[in-house]
Amino acid sequence: MSKKGRVKRPFNIDEILGPSESSRPGEMGRALEQAVKVAGKKRELEPKSTSTPPSAHAHAVEIPLFRLKENWDVQPRLGIDEAHVELLAQRFADSGQLTAILVRPLDETESEYEIIGGHHRYRAALQLGWKTIRCDIRRVTLEQAQLLALEDNDASLPTSDYERGRMYSRIMASSGISQGELARRIGVSRPRISQCLVFLELPPPVLEILNTNPHLLTYRHAMQLRDVFKEYGVTEDLTALAAQGLERVVNGSPAAGLHSWIKLKLTSQQKEDTPKAKNHRSVTDPSGHTAFTLRSRSAASLSVSWDGYFGVDALDVEQAVLKALQELVAKAAPSSNKESGNE
Amino acid sequence: MESKVVNFPRDFGVKARQAQELTEFSGTPRQFREFFSYKEREKGKHLTYMPSDIRRLRKFQLGGEEDKAEVGNNVPPIIVTHTSKGGVGKTTLATNLAVSFAIYGHKTLIIDTDPQGSASEMLGVDTALDDIQHIGHLLRQHREAPAQLDIESAICSIYPDNMLDLLPADITLASSISWMDKSSIPDSALSAFLNENREIFSRYEVIVVDTAPSTSRLTELVLHAVEREIITPVTTDGQSIKALRVLVNILYDVNERRFGQAIQPLVVTNAFRRSKESTLGLMKLRDEFQGYLYPEAIPSALVFARQFSLTEEAPEENLPGIERQPNTVGAKAILSLAKNLIRRFELKIDGTLNFPPL
Secondary structure, three states: OOHHHHHHOOOHHHHHOOOOOOOOOOOHHHHHHHHHHOOOOOOOOOOOOOOOOHHHHHOOOEEEEEEEEEEOOOOOOOOOOOHHHHHHHHHHHHOOOOOEEEEEEOOOOOOOEEEEOOOHHHHHHHHHOOEEEEHHHHHOOOHHHHHHHHHHHHHHOOOOHHHHHHHHHHHHHHHHOOOOHHHHHHHOOHHHHHHHHEEEEEEOOHHHHHHHOOOOOOOOHHHHHHHHHHOOOOOOOHHHHHHHHHHHHOOOOOHHHHHHHHHHHHHHHHHHHHHHHHHHHEOOOOOOEEEEEEEEEOOOOOOOEEOOOOOHHHHHHHHHHHHHHHHHHHHHHHHHHHHHHHO | OOOEEEOOOOOEEEEEHHHHHHHOOOOOOOHHHHHHOOOOOOOOOEEOHHHHHHHHHHHHHHHOOOOOOOOOHHHHHHHEEOOOOOOOOHHHHHHHHHHHHHHHHOOOOEEEEOOHHHHHOOOOOOOOOOOOOOHHHHHHHHHHOHHHHOHHHHHEEEEEOOOOEEEEEOOOOHHHHHHHHHHHHOOOOHHHHHHOHHHHHHHOOOOEEEOOOOOOHHHHHHHOOOOOOOEEEEOHHHHHHHHHHHHHHHHHHHHOOOOOOEEEEEEHHHHHHHHHHHHHHHHHHHHHHHOOEEEEEEOHHHHHHHHOOOOOOHHHOOHHHHHOOEEEEEHHHHHHHHHHHHHHHOEEOOEEEOOOOO
């Protein structure tokens, strides 16, 4: 090495000590290699089979409200229950926040968080004008967040079977896991999952009604409704009828009677469709009671029965009888022609 | 908002010969002088070349235009000096490296994260008198009230033209650190802070961070903000080498929680003497940390001893060693380290690599 070079690099360690003899780093160096190799181990998302839940390294932190975001893809719930928010706000004002809400960081910088569980508590804090809220940060994927949200939400305001069913199918579609695997991971029985999934077999107009009233039906009623659709086929009429029935349930009629009500409606509609039913004719009094019923049981008979109400105009009765007789004759004529033609 | 100016104008510059070395100028001295024809020599004094002059020449050599309109919008590389032991030269390395980067032509920001504020003091800030907005204040404002955040007025300008700026610290940083512990600030708070205020931090080409020897939450945040390498000064005595064990433990913890790349130390031997003990210590270091040891040792040199004025009342007399005596052996060892780091961290001048990696 030239003199100039030595001035530039006056303290080259290998020049001072001579070439190194040992080829392996010492104990501390090996520890350092381990420390470098360990990178991201804790950050790595939980492998599917581990027994440690994602909560293993969670800690509650005060996070400013403006750093929190709501995401309805994570949420099984379909809306905010304003009354529940009111209730929570009162409770917060009295005794403060008891449980931390569940959030997950949206990116590596953790400048924003997504709420997994605690939308109502978040709204309550907003209502009270709080600056921060205590959060439990979970570093999880969207899929895991959905599972956590299911778990967390049941604690305060239970989610409906319909909401659960929707979430289950969404999780299974996005992660491609089977019902059995999902059941194992969220700790419910397999039948429970298929029960909740029954809802998704219902036609869209019915689901639309459920979207606004997720607690309307339990899985049992949904199953009965599904069976009706299976039996009669998904037609426009039937869907409309089901929607009508659901409206009844919304207005307070018991959900248990829904499927029988629909069936009843269906059979009575079918009755009206038959020619027999068409020959039914009635004369009503001004208040709507049936006074007389005209029935033609065969092509050549007409029976008139009185149902026990007075106050019917005699002319009306006469006209009704006349009309029924004319119809009977008109019907009999072509059929007799046919018969004669055959002869 | 204007940045505060400390000891301005500070006319630190190097003489022609050294300026030529720093810029790897290949022409004749006459050509060199002609490039700086606008500079006039004061009577009885050498003509000196300031960091901004060197940047100008370097930009010309690298073929960049005078003023590139489009500046990179990224947070520059962060160079951190950290060890778990005090007195091994963290602050000395940090400040002298920052001055070196500036004199190599890079716009440099140095962030002091040590409540002792020695880096701030060494650069001439009177931590007892000046009203200091430190990184702890800024991080808290950033997390809790971003509307009030005013970084510009917290920055002290050391050399003109943003060639060396300082985010100082004082003793109140200690209480900010305890706030950090209490509020459980996330690991990525510092990198988020730098990232979200890119329009300020992207005007620098390198950020040097001086840390405290203690393992505070702030130090952890700094370590999480580093891309992959930290500078770990170590002296060759037994205690200092033992302290590396603590550092390894800290790195294990930090790496375990990091996204992406692990951070590793670049162990830099500091205050090396040609004595038997020092040589034995160096041997131990080389055997222990193969692959992590910087191949040159910084000598124990008087320049570094003279950095702090001995009279407490005169912080303006403090000067980093390189600034005081840029031509000494100690200063040259630091400059050589700085040049190596410029290659290692791929520091750029206006978007062009200053010295390409070897």
